[in-house]
Amino acid sequence: MKDTINISLVGVGGQGILLASDILCQVALLSGKDVKKSEVHGMAQRGGSVISQVRIGEKIYSPLIAAGETDILVSFEKLEALRYAHLLSCDGTALVNKQEIKPVTVSSGQADWPNNLDERLRTAVRHLRMIPALEIAQDLGDTRVINLVMLGALSVYIDQNKDVWREAIADLVKPQLLDVNLKAFDAGRNYIKHMQSD
């Protein structure tokens, strides 16, 4: 692993991106790394496009990641993956939830949903991993755990043992929801591992 790893988490307000990035920070803290996270609160949460950036390394200065320097883009929604694909480095990886959420511009008929979205994503991103996070979360009986499915997928790319992740999740998730969140994390992690072993 190179010295600093830059992660951008993107999606739609209300998808649990902020909790996922908080857990990521806790993993860094528990692993003795330096970490910075940057996000914006406020108006964007009303169904708008949301981005949170996390940088982990020996010594981190900027809380923001320069365009084209994101190592891993974690997109909780498919259209948002394309919106932020330019943040990725040439060799970067995008982990994309297959779920599509129409923005109000589309649902109200002012704009059209891009009909070749998958193809454009494959062109824009060198290493693309599509993850059925909504389906996985539904199978677990709680659609709110999409964020932990995506975090599980991301964990495969971050060189930390699983116990640290579990500890970080336990630190930040409400005790009564811990079990389903850990299951979601495992499911996301296993999904990528199976994909890699295929």
Next chain:
Amino acid sequence: MSNMSSVDRKVLSGNEAIAHAAYASGVQLAAAYPGTPSTEILENIAQFRDIYCEWSVNEKVALEVAIGASFAGARALAAMKHVGLNVALDPLVTFAYIGATGGLVIVSADDPGMHSSQNEQDNRALAKFARIPLLEPADSQECFDMVCAAYEISEQFELPVLIRTTTRISHSSSIVELGVFGRRSRGDLHYTKDIARTVMVPMFARQRRLALEAKLEELRAFSQEFAMHRIEPPTCESHTGKIGVITSGVAYQYVKEELPTVWILKLGMSFPLPEQKIRDFAASVDRLYVVEEGDPFIEEQVLAMGLHVEQPKVSLRIGELNPDRLKVLADEINGREPRPVPSPVSDIPARPPVLCPGCAHRGVFYALNRLKATVLGDIGCYSLGAFEPLYAMDSIVCMGASIGNAHGMQKADYKGERIAAVIGDSTFFHSGITGLLNTVYNKGTSTVIVLDNRTTAMTGHQDHPGTGRTLMGEETVEASVEDIARGVGVRHVVTVDPYDLETTYKTLKEELDREEPSVVVSRRECILRCRTQTRCVLSVDETLCKACGACLRLGCPAIEIADTYQIDARRRKVRINPVLCVGCRMCEQVCKFKAINEPPNAKQIQRRIK
């Protein structure tokens, strides 16, 4: 959370770090009005049970409350977003004359780039204007350390201290070494009456003015030796001579990231500046730049020292700084061709924030649109009512402005037929009441619509005088908008349920046409606040839908064009997204063809809404 004493290391946002520092510094009172990006400071202070804290009705009151605590000898904190300090500027400037007894720290959270604000003013100018010391933290650790230091400075010089953060300090998180985290114990407070110091009549104020200047002289000497300024050598060899950069706040982080070949003078206190340190630094380099987020605040002071400052070809002035903008400067400094910055694709649909499904504001804006009213708006979630398809707001200036704006337009013989001010409940308590009194007193006829969703929604649901609950979780007197309106002399005060579209329309029409001032209270709890809903999700009967588009004029995110039911390219039937619908039934009321209904065999669903 009290009595913590273990050696602690945490990932904290700047706002959380400030709250921890307030606790550690023995702050006894903290007051604020919520505002992005400052809100979490008080929310986190409220976690420490032994600090008295409150949501004051506005920033001016918050600072006045904090000043009262300082008078009493207690350490106090007032926090606000940048525009909040405009509201609080009156007490600030005069309190600088009086000076702090108990340490007083004011946190101004600026918002360059205007993520969630109406302007991007740089409040460092206000520290210089009020002649008080100014500290600029560059990460969460410095937020903690500088707030602790600020209390010492405040008590040493008997002055309030301004801490200026920006969005990427307030809302970025980084590791904070809290040390042996505990609460500084305070001795008994003692208040000594001293009217020559605290009664600012001209006779005394003239003396205090001189005292303030003398303190500033001492502060200049203090700044020279202040431990939170530092010089850092380059981490890479430079091939273009010795370059120096003076920087502060988050700009320092971007300089460290992108300009490894420069010498850095990182300022912790940017007013008053350490003049000799800056002169020495300038003399030690071949070329000098100043990189700061916002106005040329440091730069103009350095220029006033008669020093030469290089001007980047691509200005760093407007908007938020970021690593990409510093790359451009790095290329310029190093004499390289600018590297291309990857840009986003432009041809995909935007995802703007929208009024939530079931948002009660929608009912009022839908009516105002039908009434073709001229609507003077205010600050809050309801600013989203300005956009298509509701398109029912003409202006937004600042907190409380709607009421005075409406009155002024009406008095200027504006020929539009109907004028309304639209203001949220929290904003009404913040600074709408005086405007309403003014309208009544000066025989205005405009209508004020108070969108009462029972919370401060925009900033994340804080309590306010109308909710009957304090920041510390205590029950309190619940202020009534109707009683206040009647109290200032409004004779026509009506309350409507905005989910009832026809009554809302008729009421607004009647009140807007009335040749007297009136207040309409639109009351319905914020949909995000109704944690548990028992409502029925609606659906569209495609056989009845005529694709007229009437329901789309509500701008509800749950109503979608249903591609499968297309009549032709321009007339497309709709469907209701069951995941988003909260069953407010506004769309049912606007459908002339009765196509929107409870689906057959509908169950009452109960679910939590995020």
